[in-house]
Amino acid sequence: MRIAILGGDGYCGWATALYLSSRGHEIAIIDNFARRHWDFELGVQTLTPIRPLPERLAVWQQLTGRVIESYVGDITEYDFLSSMIGEFKPDAIVHFAEQRSAPYSMINRKHAVSTQVNNVVGTLNLLFAIHELAPDCHIIKLGTMGEYGTPNIDIEEGFITIEHNGRKDTLPFPKQPGSFYHLSKVHDSHNIMFACKIWGLRATDLNQGVVYGTLTDEVAMDEALINRFDYDEVFGTVLNRFCAQAAIGLPLTVYGKGGQTRGFLDIRDTVRCIELVCLNPAKAGEFRVFNQFTEQFSVLELAKLVQMIAGEMSLNVEIDHLPDPRVEAESHYYNAKHSRLSDMGLQPHLLSDALVNSLINVALRYRDRIDVAMFAPQVNWRTSRNQRRAASAMGRDLVFAKESL
Amino acid sequence: MRIAILGGDGYCGWATALYLSSRGHEIAIIDNFARRHWDFELGVQTLTPIRPLPERLAVWQQLTGRVIESYVGDITEYDFLSSMIGEFKPDAIVHFAEQRSAPYSMINRKHAVSTQVNNVVGTLNLLFAIHELAPDCHIIKLGTMGEYGTPNIDIEEGFITIEHNGRKDTLPFPKQPGSFYHLSKVHDSHNIMFACKIWGLRATDLNQGVVYGTLTDEVAMDEALINRFDYDEVFGTVLNRFCAQAAIGLPLTVYGKGGQTRGFLDIRDTVRCIELVCLNPAKAGEFRVFNQFTEQFSVLELAKLVQMIAGEMSLNVEIDHLPDPRVEAESHYYNAKHSRLSDMGLQPHLLSDALVNSLINVALRYRDRIDVAMFAPQVNWRTSRNQRRAASAMGRDLVFAKESL
Numbered sequence: 001m002r003i004a005i006l007g008g009d010g011y012c013g014w015a016t017a018l019y020l021s022s023r024g025h026e027i028a029i030i031d032n033f034a035r036r037h038w039d040f041e042l043g044v045q046t047l048t049p050i051r052p053l054p055e056r057l058a059v060w061q062q063l064t065g066r067v068i069e070s071y072v073g074d075i076t077e078y079d080f081l082s083s084m085i086g087e088f089k090p091d092a093i094v095h096f097a098e099q100r101s102a103p104y105s106m107i108n109r110k111h112a113v114s115t116q117v118n119n120v121v122g123t124l125n126l127l128f129a130i131h132e133l134a135p136d137c138h139i140i141k142l143g144t145m146g147e148y149g150t151p152n153i154d155i156e157e158g159f160i161t162i163e164h165n166g167r168k169d170t171l172p173f174p175k176q177p178g179s180f181y182h183l184s185k186v187h188d189s190h191n192i193m194f195a196c197k198i199w200g201l202r203a204t205d206l207n208q209g210v211v212y213g214t215l216t217d218e219v220a221m222d223e224a225l226i227n228r229f230d231y232d233e234v235f236g237t238v239l240n241r242f243c244a245q246a247a248i249g250l251p252l253t254v255y256g257k258g259g260q261t262r263g264f265l266d267i268r269d270t271v272r273c274i275e276l277v278c279l280n281p282a283k284a285g286e287f288r289v290f291n292q293f294t295e296q297f298s299v300l301e302l303a304k305l306v307q308m309i310a311g312e313m314s315l316n317v318e319i320d321h322l323p324d325p326r327v328e329a330e331s332h333y334y335n336a337k338h339s340r341l342s343d344m345g346l347q348p349h350l351l352s353d354a355l356v357n358s359l360i361n362v363a364l365r366y367r368d369r370i371d372v373a374m375f376a377p378q379v380n381w382r383t384s385r386n387q388r389r390a391a392s393a394m395g396r397d398l399v400f401a402k403e404s405l
Numbered sequence: 406m407r408i409a410i411l412g413g414d415g416y417c418g419w420a421t422a423l424y425l426s427s428r429g430h431e432i433a434i435i436d437n438f439a440r441r442h443w444d445f446e447l448g449v450q451t452l453t454p455i456r457p458l459p460e461r462l463a464v465w466q467q468l469t470g471r472v473i474e475s476y477v478g479d480i481t482e483y484d485f486l487s488s489m490i491g492e493f494k495p496d497a498i499v500h501f502a503e504q505r506s507a508p509y510s511m512i513n514r515k516h517a518v519s520t521q522v523n524n525v526v527g528t529l530n531l532l533f534a535i536h537e538l539a540p541d542c543h544i545i546k547l548g549t550m551g552e553y554g555t556p557n558i559d560i561e562e563g564f565i566t567i568e569h570n571g572r573k574d575t576l577p578f579p580k581q582p583g584s585f586y587h588l589s590k591v592h593d594s595h596n597i598m599f600a601c602k603i604w605g606l607r608a609t610d611l612n613q614g615v616v617y618g619t620l621t622d623e624v625a626m627d628e629a630l631i632n633r634f635d636y637d638e639v640f641g642t643v644l645n646r647f648c649a650q651a652a653i654g655l656p657l658t659v660y661g662k663g664g665q666t667r668g669f670l671d672i673r674d675t676v677r678c679i680e681l682v683c684l685n686p687a688k689a690g691e692f693r694v695f696n697q698f699t700e701q702f703s704v705l706e707l708a709k710l711v712q713m714i715a716g717e718m719s720l721n722v723e724i725d726h727l728p729d730p731r732v733e734a735e736s737h738y739y740n741a742k743h744s745r746l747s748d749m750g751l752q753p754h755l756l757s758d759a760l761v762n763s764l765i766n767v768a769l770r771y772r773d774r775i776d777v778a779m780f781a782p783q784v785n786w787r788t789s790r791n792q793r794r795a796a797s798a799m800g801r802d803l804v805f806a807k808e809s810l
Contacts, residue, residue, distance in 0.1 A: 109529070116525055178599070
């Protein structure tokens with residue numbers, strides 16, 4: 001199968017590209033290195049030292065004999081996107097090429113606007129390009145569980161059957177996203193649903209949970225294939241942050257009460273889900289939505305788990321509750337369905353003590369690269385002009401002061 | 406009250422500005438004349454010869470002694486928008502400043518992208534500007550009944566209480582918009598709801614039906630104050646098209662079966678609704694949604710009504726059914742609630758024979774300005790590259806041929 005991975009140099013995209021390549025598919029990576037650029041902008045770096053894409057691909061070819069093509073460019077530029085599709089002729093396109101950080105989108109107006117324009121225009125371009133050049137190509141779009149927010153009813157997979165005043169219909173599940181980033185994904189979902197309806201496109205929208213883990217079998221083959229490990233307050237995810245904090249003996253920082261409950265999954269399940277979806281495409285005109293996660297945890301549950309495993313490794317850490325910089329319910333009902341990918345054959349890797357142990361070990365290995373100024377939340381949802389750079393510089397001064405003690 | 410009308414040179418905006426000015430409010434019109442520009446782009450013009458804004462405003466001042474301020478600029482440019490708000494200090498902002506034609510958004514990719522970027526970025530800028538400069542200012546946003554689509558259940562006003570698996574919540578009503586334009590309004594609604602939640606803004610989203618009529622008391626005061634009357638296939642609305650067709654003896658063109666049912670209202674009710682909403686603002690943090698229409702009609706019902714009234718005026722016209730250029734249900738259940746504005750005091754002007762008669766008379770008066778090439782639908786939802794210009798030029802040749810007979 002010919003599969004194009006938009007955003008294939010990023011965290012999920014890279015693991016997916018290697019996995020699908022190892023399974024015998026013809027892969028192209030499309031990327032403009034926006035993710036690497038945002039690291040420069042924010043003054044942060046992945047804990048793991050990732051290599052430039054050409055080096056990654058050369059090593060992959062040396063190890064496996066398999067070639068992954070690369071197209072460097074921006075999918076918000078239609079000429080670039082359409083020429084790639086015309087040339088590569090994909091059977092499926094996996095679309096990871098979006099700005100994916102909620103805090104990034106909440107820094108200020110420019111970041112909110114650039115997130116929504118980048119994500120919405122990229123996806124619109126993709127819909128038009130598929131319609132015009134590859135109408136049978138299956139679009140696999142990464143959405144997010146955050147599209148649903150935290151309603152007081154069970155969350156279904158994309159649609160809900162509603163009985164109302166004696167009549168009944170199955171309608172898109174109501175969305176209550178919690179950041180300008182999450183909103184952009186809701187906008188995308190509506191746009192894709194419409195394109196499937198009017199043009200008969202086939203699309204699967206994967207509302208993914210929070211992904212954890214760095215290692216897949218492929219990434220583990222060589223240090224040069226190492227994947228990202230983001231722990232900073234903007235692009236880092238909560239489990240990574242806790243493991244990095246534990247590795248250097250800092251308190252685990254829980255926002256508010258920590259009752260915020262979300263869906264989570266191992267990156268090994270992300271890549272397997274994408275494969276399952278590629279092998280079982282949506283029908284022409286069909287817009288499917290799968291909830292792509294395997295377990296629910298509250299933030300405080302994860303903190304306690306990391307605290308326990310760290311303790312077993314003789315890393316004794318406290319749990320600190322910080323004021324929540326986000327506007328969100330700190331405790332709430334949460335029960336999200338996620339059976340469709342299991343029905344298709346997913347065998348989940350549930351979060352184990354061993355996995356948390358391995359994540360802490362990754363953090364220990366690269367502890368010299370940890371910038372402790374990057375833990376504290378600097379983007380407050382209630383403010384529209386977060387002075388992130390200044391705050392970061394201040395934080396860095398504090399580190400230097402601390403180090404000089 | 407100090408009220409800023411974004412898009413105040415357009416059809417609804419102009420009528421609203423004059424009405425609110427006549428009621429003693431301090432009014433500013435903000436406009437970049439995008440609507441006039443789209444007429445040039447499409448090679449069409451309003452049936453009624455509207456005057457340039459400075460002339461309109463000068464005549465209004467001569468007639469009433471009332472000054473309406475004007476700010477010429479584009480709200481997608483934040484510096485312009487924020488300086489206007491800082492200077493005018495509005496108590497309420499009525500936001501009409503969006504690309505509002507479904508067919509325009511469906512011409513091709515560029516028009517889809519420009520519609521969504523223009524509408525979404527303009528509204529995002531407004532939210533940030535209000536938060537930063539005028540946090541108590543009431544945002545009155547024009548949405549559309551088209552956000553809901555045509556579900557098989559009753560349409561509520563913005564929110565619906567859902568019982569599901571033994572639990573209950575009141576959630577945003579599911580949206581199934583039918584064009585890239587209607588989608589842009591859904592995106593806006595989600596963005597505004599979020600901004601109210603995180604920043605405590607006060608907003609009213611008016612999901613307006615199709616507006617008809619040209620005359621309000623204010624517009625009728627002088628020929629120089631005349632409002633738009635769009636009858637073309639891109640910006641024209643169905644009742645206007647039928648009246649223009651009837652005036653020159655052409656068949657009334659119904660798309661498909663004509664069972665498409667929508668909410669409609671008289672422009673005199675639009676301006677009154679806006680006033681009611683200004684006088685009864687949303688609370689801080691509240692995101693309200695009102696369905697702003699007074700009656701439901703199917704397209705075929707309207708065609709038959711116009712045919713009957715035209716007949717009484719000795720204008721005998723046929724009804725033609727054309728293939729529907731849109732992807733939509735040609736007959737469907739439709740029952741949309743619209744009690745909240747009535748509860749607030751709206752006394753609707755229901756569609757009367759006299760009103761249809763007066764619209765046909767407007768069309769008769771300006772019949773020399775009717776371009777018959779502009780009636781036929783040229784934008785097909787199923788195509789992503791509608792060659793509108795070429796088709797229009799061909800149509801125009803046919804007109805010339807007909808006129809030379």
